[in-house]
Amino acid sequence: MKHARVIHDGKTHLVTEAGDGRVALPDGRVLDEAQVQWLPPIEPRTLFTMAINYADHAKELAFKAPEEPLGFLKAANTVTGHRAHTVRPADAAFMHYECELAVVIGATARNVPAERAYDVVAGYTVANDYAIRDYLENWYRPNLRVKSRDTCTPLGPWFVERDDVPDPMNLNLRTLVNGRETQSGNTRDMVFGIPALIAYYSSFMTLAPGDIILTGTPDGVVNVVAGDEVVTEIEGIGRLVNTLVSDARTA
Template sequence: MKLVRYGPKGQEKPGLVGDDGTIRDLSGEVRDIAGEVLSEAGLKHLASLDIASLPVVDGTPRLGSPVAGLQKIVAIGLNYSDHAAETGAEPPEEPIVFMKALNALSGPNDDVEMPRNSSALDWEVELAIIIGTKAKYVSKENALAHVAGYAVMNDVSERDFQTKRSGQWTKGKSHDTFGPLGPWLVTKDEIGDVHDLAMELDVNGQARQRGNTNTLIFDVPTVVSYLSQFMTLMPGDVITTGTPPGVGMGMKPPQYLKVGDTMRLSIAGLGEQTQTVVSA
């Protein structure tokens, strides 16, 4: 299934995308795409519905983040071998973990704000994991049982804030709009091999990132299991898993986003996003 949340910001309703691309309203079945809805039983209930009987959503409404009620966004850094190489970094021995503030979360096609005093705004297409059930001290073998599905995320970053302002990476990752997620939450049963998905990102129509999840250093079960040793993962929590090569910071010389620039990014089977950069 492809689950969405649609409507004005702060007023999103739950929906389901049919095979024909039509959004069907789920408001009569669930309050939101959150909590128990993301469990195995909750997803099984949604999968059992007669899609044709659900109300059609007219037009092309704004899409919000496809999941609500999350407690945290956890991010993994330098998790692609080819991206680590372009930055000149050694592949990490353990996952590099940092956080993105919840206020960074936004819809897949919402504008991205350039913060005040920003000079190094960068893009990162990433595979996001959406947690379905509470995960604490889970094994790698059982990790996927706690995953509801996957989505595209743009881990927007301000590199000077991230690397030159001392402290940890979070301050360069957490501005409003720095976490476009969606367009959909795709349940894991729809993805044949999550470790073989093509990824791409263009800026103003020019190719920037081209990669594949098959170069992940730490795969999805490893990441979920690893994080669950340090923090309890809750339904709706988002784990964004790292980016392939082609970021602005890695270009020679580095190239960064400007107000008016447009990013288009996609992952095979998970859909496409488009954002325009605006002033904060």
């Protein structure tokens, strides 16, 4: 089942999918997606982000695929919802989207073997993990100004329960900018798949319900500017819409 969190008539509601982008409120009313304000489908705890976790993206950046996961943390202030605006710094020369499968942890997990990794997964959602290359200091460990900026991680619109995604390691994903497809790939092309990532992180720290692992992006990232509509889409998970707006301030 697909769930989402929205605001309608000043109240937060947990809704389900009613088809054609519509939402069903708990009282049975069905609304179009434009009639509600979308929140991230879950309230995130810790966000784990992967650098260079698709081989084609590594090649695009002229790097060889890493020998172990290149993970770093991302602040919760970055998260925003479906149809929200993301602020593009006025002094940024190159800012790009990253369509990513987001894995939501559903149980306390420590030293989880890869073969049991899915036992601790609650479900999945779509993430758009924007990056601002101007501020990049190290491709392997992106700094805070690249990855922890306000509004730069749209998430949603739906949370899809684990058992409703038979094979999360074989999902098509793509990005469209102003209706034109600019990125496409499949989760099977990850360097480190979901079981490996959960085993890796839980080997040295405790994962908790509400933690989110962003699993990386394939090649095809291009510069986007204020006014662009960016759609990140993952087969069976959802279609996340985001619009860039300009920030008159510098970083």
